[in-house]
Amino acid sequence: MGRHRVNACIFTDLPVEHYEQGEMRDAIEYVLDLKTDGIRFRLTPDALNWNQNDRFFLANKHIFAGLILNNNWFENKETLITIDRLQELLSQKTYPKTPPEKADSLFEFYLNLQEEDGQVVKVDYKYLITLVWKKLYFKSYNELIYYTKYLDEIGLIKAGLFDYVNYIELKDFSITVEGLNYGIKLQSEGEKSNLCFIAMAFKPETSNIRNAIKEALIETGFQPILIDEQNIKSDRTINDEIIANLKKCKFCIADFSYHSNGVYFESGFALGQGKKVIYTCYDKEFEKAHFDIRPLQHIIYPTAEQLKKDLINKIEAWIK
Numbered sequence: 286m287g288r289h290r291v292n293a294c295i296f297t298d299l300p301v302e303h304y305e306q307g308e309m310r311d312a313i314e315y316v317l318d319l320k321t322d323g324i325r326f327r328l329t330p331d332a333l334n335w336n337q338n339d340r341f342f343l344a345n346k347h348i349f350a351g352l353i354l355n356n357n358w359f360e361n362k363e364t365l366i367t368i369d370r371l372q373e374l375l376s377q378k379t380y381p382k383t384p385p386e387k388a389d390s391l392f393e394f395y396l397n398l399q400e401e402d403g404q405v406v407k408v409d410y411k412y413l414i415t416l417v418w419k420k421l422y423f424k425s426y427n428e429l430i431y432y433t434k435y436l437d438e439i440g441l442i443k444a445g446l447f448d449y450v451n452y453i454e455l456k457d458f459s460i461t462v463e464g465l466n467y468g469i470k471l472q473s474e475g476e477k478s479n480l481c482f483i484a485m486a487f488k489p490e491t492s493n494i495r496n497a498i499k500e501a502l503i504e505t506g507f508q509p510i511l512i513d514e515q516n517i518k519s520d521r522t523i524n525d526e527i528i529a530n531l532k533k534c535k536f537c538i539a540d541f542s543y544h545s546n547g548v549y550f551e552s553g554f555a556l557g558q559g560k561k562v563i564y565t566c567y568d569k570e571f572e573k574a575h576f577d578i579r580p581l582q583h584i585i586y587p588t589a590e591q592l593k594k595d596l597i598n599k600i601e602a603w604i605k
Contacts, residue, residue: 351422
């Protein structure tokens with residue numbers, strides 16, 4: 286029983302300070318100093334063994350390190366961290382999962398280091414090998430170099446890589462014109478965009494619902510996209526426009542009131558694209574929902590005013 290001391294963070298392997306305020310308890314407690322902010326940790330004693338024998342932890346340790354270094358950790362500092370709570374946390378967070386997402390994340394990191402177009406940016410190798418790969422959710426420095434080579438091969442950057450006997454060092458890089466154009470596309474679409482696709486029934490009865498959703502989005506800094514408000518070019522179908530706009534959006538709000546078939550398609554497509562979907566439904570309509578969506582967590586609202594309030598809270602907590 287009592288406090289258990291560690292010299293390095295169990296998630297990031299960075300040095301920590303002991304934390305010994307308050308009552309004595311059976312836990313691992315420490316503070317990780319991130320210069321801009323200190324994060325306090327409380328873990329169950331069995332966390333001492335996670336690095337040796339817990340498959341879930343070992344498979345996702347690099348993700349936890351990335352969440353911590355990006356200030357996307359547990360909000361409650363008193364949270365006693367267990368494997369169950371880590372599993373729950375992982376299901377709630379967004380981070381690069383696929384190879385394209387990892388490549389895009391690294392490219393944006395390089396792009397943000399550039400101060401002017403065409404600049405050859407010198408790289409701090411020590412910073413890269415000790416911290417950057419962790420912050421970008423890579424499993425190792427070697428994985429970062431692997432994706433750096435890929436960005437070079439597809440022409441987004443020119444990387445100054447030097448292959449030594451035991452390691453490869455990135456000394457500098459520059460962003461190509463193709464890279465600059467790709468950066469504009471990245472920052473205006475998908476995960477980095479401020480667009481939200483609204484899937485809902487377009488009926489006179491839903492005008493107050495439409496306004497509530499739009500107002501909640503605008504107040505949280507997002508731009509609402511409704512397909513019936515778009516100017517569709519003559520050579521495109523409505524389905525083309527729906528898919529194109531869904532791809533551009535950061536997330537989707539799907540309101541199932543009056544159960545339009547289009548809402549099922551649009552929310553399903555968004556989910557298939559890996560986007561977050563917020564499900565809503567007028568309380569008197571929810572009992573008519575298809576059994577496939579009933580188990581999903583919905584915002585069930587009695588009035589448009591309550592929908593707006595609940596949406597603002599959900600967006601602030603889950604999207605931003």
